[in-house]
Amino acid sequence: MNTGIVQGGWEFVVAAYALTGTAFLVYGISLWTRLRREQK
Amino acid sequence: MVQRSRVPYLWLALGVACLLFGSYQGLFVAPAEQYMGDVQRIMYVHVPTAWNWMLAVIFSFIVAIGFLFTNDYKWDARLEAGLEVSVLLAFLLCCQGSIWAKPTWGVWWDWDPRLTSTAVLLFSMLGILALRRFVEDAPRRAIWSAVATIIASVDLPIVYMSVKWWNSLHQQQSTPQTVASAFHLPLRVNALGILFLMIGFLMLRTRLAALRLEHELAAPPLYAHEEAGELA
Numbered sequence: 431m432n433t434g435i436v437q438g439g440w441e442f443v444v445a446a447y448a449l450t451g452t453a454f455l456v457y458g459i460s461l462w463t464r465l466r467r468e469q470k
Numbered sequence: 471m472v473q474r475s476r477v478p479y480l481w482l483a484l485g486v487a488c489l490l491f492g493s494y495q496g497l498f499v500a501p502a503e504q505y506m507g508d509v510q511r512i513m514y515v516h517v518p519t520a521w522n523w524m525l526a527v528i529f530s531f532i533v534a535i536g537f538l539f540t541n542d543y544k545w546d547a548r549l550e551a552g553l554e555v556s557v558l559l560a561f562l563l564c565c566q567g568s569i570w571a572k573p574t575w576g577v578w579w580d581w582d583p584r585l586t587s588t589a590v591l592l593f594s595m596l597g598i599l600a601l602r603r604f605v606e607d608a609p610r611r612a613i614w615s616a617v618a619t620i621i622a623s624v625d626l627p628i629v630y631m632s633v634k635w636w637n638s639l640h641q642q643q644s645t646p647q648t649v650a651s652a653f654h655l656p657l658r659v660n661a662l663g664i665l666f667l668m669i670g671f672l673m674l675r676t677r678l679a680a681l682r683l684e685h686e687l688a689a690p691p692l693y694a695h696e697e698a699g700e701l702a
Contacts, residue, residue, distance in 0.1 A: 439509035439573045446512040446569045447493060450519070453562050454489075454667060458482065461674050468681045469474075 478677075481670035488663030492518075496656030503653075509573050513653075516566040517644075518661035522668050523559035524626060527591065529672070530556055531623040534616040543683050546612040549619060550602065551675035553595050555668055560592035575639060583632035584640035587625055594622035608686055 496514030503510035530552030537545035568578045598618045605611035633642045646654065
């Protein structure tokens with residue numbers, strides 16, 4: 431039955447948080463790597 | 471000489487701590503929203519990303535003006551950092567929005583004014599970063615990218631006001647009065663977390679850009695040799 435209320439959706443929540451965490455982590459690692467290379 | 475302070479890493483650590491606490495609150499402590507259910511928990515990362523993305527664009531705009539007024543390459547290094555962090559946050563913003571749109575709107579993407587104007591700014595800033603790669607002459611690169619950033623930033627007020635000016639699928643801005651108090655804590659803590667991460671990233675990226683500029687603007691060996699010969 432269509433209640434107008436979004437049911438479930440945890441997979442979308444997990445995807446959004448995982449993507450956010452991964453993006454920050456990957457960018458942080460990329461920055462650290464590029465800085466180390468430039469400082470040599 | 472570019473300094474190697476540990477301060478950016480402290481900002482990053484503080485940002486990670488805030489994000490972990492805020493996300494725990496958002497995922498497990500805050501109640502599900504009445505109509506959107508658990509999907510609304512995406513807002514605890516999406517909205518703080520949007521706020522901080524706007525701050526990153528404003529930062530880029532200010533440092534672009536700073537360069538044009540001072541002609542000092544410190545501002546150019548800050549601009550490069552601001553552009554890259556803006557692109558990162560805009561990309562995240564579009565992806566999070568897409569993930570939220572699918573279960574609530576029924577589509578991953580819609581060419582509505584808010585989404586379209588955000589995408590325009592994302593690709594404008596990507597274009598300016600590409601421009602910086604292609605122009606080898608440092609003074610020309612700095613001036614061109616500063617001017618292009620100022621022009622691109624005109625889109626930011628359009629992004630902000632788009633939900634009021636046009637009939638948009640995207641909801642209008644919320645205020646503390648229109649959001650239940652149970653949702654305030656994760657929103658605010660995650661906003662601080664992303665802000666602290668952004669400050670750390672901006673400081674490190676500025677350092678990287680300054681180091682590159684330092685190497686680039688240093689006199690080449692041949693020139694240095696000729697200069698030494700002239701002085702002797």
